[in-house]
Amino acid sequence: MQKNRQTTIIDIAKQLGVSPSTVSRALHNHPSISAETKKNVLALAEKYSYQPNLLALSLLNKRxxxxxxxxxxxxxxxxxxxxxxxxxxxxxxxxxxxxxxxxxxxxxxxxxxxxxxxxxxxxxxxxxxxxxxxxxxxxxxxxxxxxxxxxxxxxxxxxxxxxxxDSYDGAYQAVEYLIKTGRHNIAHIAGPIAFPTFKQRLDGYLNAHYDNNIPIRSELIVYSDGFSSDYGVDAFVQLIARNKKLDALFAVNDAVAIGAMRVIRENGYRIPEDISVVGFDDESYAQYYFPPLSTVWQPxxxxxxxxxxxxxxxxxxxxxxxxxxxxxxxxxxxxxxxxxxxx
Amino acid sequence: MQKNRQTTIIDIAKQLGVSPSTVSRALHNHPSISAETKKNVLALAEKYSYQPNLLALSLLNKRxxxxxxxxxxxxxxxxxxxxxxxxxxxxxxxxxxxxxxxxxxxxxxxxxxxxxxxxxxxxxxxxxxxxxxxxxxxxxxxxxxxxxxxxxxxxxxxxxxxxxxDSYDGAYQAVEYLIKTGRHNIAHIAGPIAFPTFKQRLDGYLNAHYDNNIPIRSELIVYSDGFSSDYGVDAFVQLIARNKKLDALFAVNDAVAIGAMRVIRENGYRIPEDISVVGFDDESYAQYYFPPLSTVWQPxxxxxxxxxxxxxxxxxxxxxxxxxxxxxxxxxxxxxxxxxxxx
DNA sequence: GATACAAGCGCAAAGGTTTGCGTAAAGGGA
DNA sequence: TCCCTTTACGCAAACCTTTGCGCTTGTATC
Missing domain, CATH: 3.40.50.2300 (Response regulator)
Incomplete structure (x- = not known):
């Protein structure tokens, strides 16, 4: 009996010989229900641990x-x-x-x-x-x-x-910081710039240069098709191949940054002495990375x-x-x- | 009119001068509905982009x-x-x-x-x-x-x-591997062992020792109250303080492992030469960590x-x-x- | 011309709950 | 005793859909 069915307001009504509406009102402590009836209803509701059917309620309330x-x-x-x-x-x-x-x-x-x-x-x-x-x-x-x-x-x-x-602002902060610390050859691994977010980070990178009168060297920018660590690896391999002078990297996010950092290390560069690295996102592992990753925290x-x-x-x-x-x-x-x- | 209400089967019925049941059957391609009626119903349903109300259906089907x-x-x-x-x-x-x-x-x-x-x-x-x-x-x-x-x-x-x-098996594999690679002084940072999962990892650690006739040194086991990186830091600080010989660490998970690795490095030990480290979970960043983290992958x-x-x-x-x-x-x-x- | 049958459709119930309105009984005052 | 008010409750609609059953036509059969 209690196998598959939740008890409904109707079950209680039948057992008490009252109408479903009375039971409903009793459960909601409506003033026009006698104390006696309320007591009985509550007792049965308790006994069968009655729970209102949310589906019926939703249908009724449109919520x-x-x-x-x-x-x-x-x-x-x-x-x-x-x-x-x-x-x-x-x-x-x-x-x-x-x-x-x-x-x-x-x-x-x-x-x-x-x-x-x-x-x-x-x-x-x-x-x-x-x-x-x-x-x-x-x-x-x-x-x-x-x-x-x-x-x-x-x-x-x-x-x-x-x-x-404000991705633009975050990127701007990061790159301006790199510039202020004396890095003037900052590479950027950009995400797919068809995506506004990544485009904004690129713009932040560009404008920070512009505002600080640092020329932009397009050969230091890699446009990546994705934004996982694997893409970070590929992107920095490309940068190495270009064989240009660089002393910092601003990566589109932390995952790309740590992918790139592996390549940086494998090529004998030191982090941060030779190359400063800044990511974006402040993922949970960033602070425990080696070396702990500078990055842009988002709320x-x-x-x-x-x-x-x-x-x-x-x-x-x-x-x-x-x-x-x-x-x-x-x-x-x-x-x-x-x-x-x-x- | 179309402001806040989805059109229902009843709306269509009224407009066509038929009953809701006919509309329902027409929409379900029931055989006893004339092609003419079906056509009309489908046309209106299309026009108002009718969608059945899932709440009503759920109430009916109990699904x-x-x-x-x-x-x-x-x-x-x-x-x-x-x-x-x-x-x-x-x-x-x-x-x-x-x-x-x-x-x-x-x-x-x-x-x-x-x-x-x-x-x-x-x-x-x-x-x-x-x-x-x-x-x-x-x-x-x-x-x-x-x-x-x-x-x-x-x-x-x-x-x-x-x-x-099978956490036990994973831990056993990891510790046995450490033993086979010549590490006989393996520390373990255990999670809260009130939790079966962590207890099993500890048991795997213990039994791998037992089966390989390596004595268990209880001073190499730290019982941690949590399992985030911070706890890894604290736990390894304790291990260092005990000043016992150790040449490997099996951590209850990757997060704890990378916390511990920071302390290991800060104390002048080399990974993996001085201390081999193995984690658990194979988190996405594990392979990009420095050095890439040995760990136990779970399906x-x-x-x-x-x-x-x-x-x-x-x-x-x-x-x-x-x-x-x-x-x-x-x-x-x-x-x-x-x-x-x-x- | 009566009967059988099929096609095409409507009624109503069911699912569970709430709520406006109506109604019965009981009580009070005149 | 009659009327009015209060108290306590029931009816039915509404929310939307499906489906068993029954009803009405029209056509075909003998």
């Missing part, structure tokens, strides 16, 4: 209490930490989190958003694929009344709530919290409002032993 | 198409990768994944499982908290007809489907796939059956430059 989040990949420190921030924020507001990864596939992203619309999630947080160039699937969600917040990866020209990190957890907060604000002020929030968080340079002043 | 997964933390390489495996498996079967983290809090774990029961997820994958000693909340789920698969972390004496990695992605597979099998063969699956995956030793034969 599921679920927030969806779509990230390109879940296995990176960055997104996992964002999710942590989101989780903490939404769960304290009583929401559940539906996490999905698009694996950088645009088709997958469309399908996931579609699923979320069908499930009637209350809101969606998304960090779009690098391949996302059209936004019909975003609009479909909005016109279904589901608010959307974009985080980390910008969609230029698309109007929406956004929470981003990742805060990024998640803030994105979630904006979504929650939407729920509070029912209006979809034409004003979009646009928040830019500032990264911070963290100096460790992989970089040092040229003496 | 949500959602699988829940609870992990202690999402920001670790290990669990993030497991989730990837699970995701790939379940999404190809048409299920959606609800991911939650318990933050190693038993209360949180109970609450999450509770939520999942309320949401009527179709099944649950869980890697329990280290503090999970009672299993009523698991039983509650099962008696609600929701199948449960436990992965990675064992709950001794609790009967359930389980997918585990993490496969772990996720298999766990999910077992859950899916449950759905297929409706029977909850008294036979529980118990799968043990084998880890593999990966030798890199942080360890070397004593010459």
């Amino acid at each position: 599921t209490g679920i927030i969806g989040i779509v990230v390109p990949e879940i296995t990176s420190y960055f997104f996992a930490t964002v999710i942590s921030g989101v989780q903490d924020m939404v769960s304290s507001a009583g929401y559940k989190l539906l996490i999905c990864q698009s694996n950088e596939s645009f088709e997958e992203e469309k399908k996931l958003l579609q699923d979320m619309a069908l499930l009637r999630v209350d809101g969606v947080l998304i960090s779009p694929t690098f391949r996302t160039k059209t936004f019909d699937h975003f609009d479909r969600l909005k016109s279904a009344g589901i608010p959307l917040v974009i985080f980390d990866r910008d969609c230029p020209h698309y109007k929406a709530d956004k929470v981003l990190v 990742v957890y805060e990024l998640g919290m803030l994105s979630a907060k904006i979504l929650l604000d939407h729920f509070a002020s029912k209006e979809l409002g034409e004003r979009f929030r646009y928040e830019i968080l500032k990264p911070e340079l963290v100096i460790r032993e992989s970089s040092i002043s040229l003496s | 949500t198409g959602i699988i829940g997964i609870v992990v202690p933390e999402i920001t670790s390489y290990f669990f993030a990768t497991v989730i990837s495996g699970v995701q790939d498996m379940v999404s190809s079967a048409g299920y959606k994944l609800l991911i939650c983290q318990s933050n190693e809090s038993f209360e949180e774990e109970k609450k999450l499982l509770q939520d999942m029961a309320l949401l009527r997820v179709d099944g649950v994958l869980i890697s329990p908290t280290f503090r999970t000693k009672t299993f009523d909340h698991f039983d509650r789920l099962k008696s609600a007809g929701i199948p449960l698969v436990i992965f990675d972390r064992d709950c001794p004496h609790y009967k359930a489907d389980k997918v585990l990695v 993490v992605y496969e772990l996720g796939m298999l766990s999910a597979k077992i859950l899916l099998d449950h759905f297929a063969s409706k029977e909850l059956g008294e036979r529980f699956r118990y799968e043990i995956l084998k880890p593999e030793l990966v030798i890199r430059e942080s360890s070397i034969s004593l010459s």
